[in-house]
Amino acid sequence: MNIHSIDPILIPVPESFESSRLQIRSVVWGDGAAVHEAVQESAAELRHWMPWARQVPSVEESEVSIRRSRLQFLERSDIRLLLFHKKTGQLIGSSGLHRIDWRVRKFEIGYWVRTSYAGQGYITEAVNAITEFAIQELQANRLEIRCDSRNTRSARVAERTGFTLEGILRNDKTDVQGNLRDTMVYSKVRGAEY
Structure with a gap:
């Protein structure tokens, strides 16, 4: 069977994997409270870059988001991942593989800490582990990291993890205040970087 003609729902995607300090796993029902706590602590930093963090979601809204993400994981339409500290068990951030194109095997890595x-x-550790996971388990042909051109911390993660800046899309999106912004596009592609 041609791997590119498989219905994505049939593609096996492991539920979790590890890096040296992190357990990285798909979301499950009940994760909403931990996500809410982490977002509440981090709202001042997140609201600059994440439209969903402008107003901290309630515990219930966080759980609804988790449950929707779980359904998307089962459909293979989006792979939201939570990052847990292996020693303490505390949620330290979120990442995942988004804007998936299974025919091309293209994924975009997003993250917050x-x-x-x-x-x-x-986050550098998580992105390295998720990149390896996407290459080994999902046969990724292309991985992308996209960020607001003013988000230097996010751009540094892309650079530290060996992604190549392909270009800057001018006036590509609007920022959290509704103003036009530029988007930096970083990538790793099969054959060139791995």
Whole structure:
């Protein structure tokens, strides 16, 4: 059977994997409270870049989001991943593989980190592990990281993890205030970088 003609719902996607300090796993019902707590702590930083963080979702809204993400994971339309510290079990952030094109095997990696864990290399570690997971388990042909051109911390993660800046899309999206912004597009592609 041609791998590109498989219905995505039949594609096996492991529920979890690990890096040196992190357990990285798909969302499950009941994760909403932990996500709410992390977002509440980190709202001041997140609201600059994440439209959904302008107003902190309630615990119930966070759980609804988790349950929708779980359904998307089962459909293979989006793979939201939570990052847990292996020693403490605390949720330290979120990542995932988004804007999936299964025919091309193209995925976009997104991420955010809880404020109390920022600047300690956790997102770089997570992106490296998720990149390896996408290559080995999902046969990714193309991985992307996209970020607002003003989000230097996000851009540094892309650069530290070996993604190549392909270009800057001018006036590509609107920022959280509704103003036009430029988007940096980083990628790794099969054959060139791995």
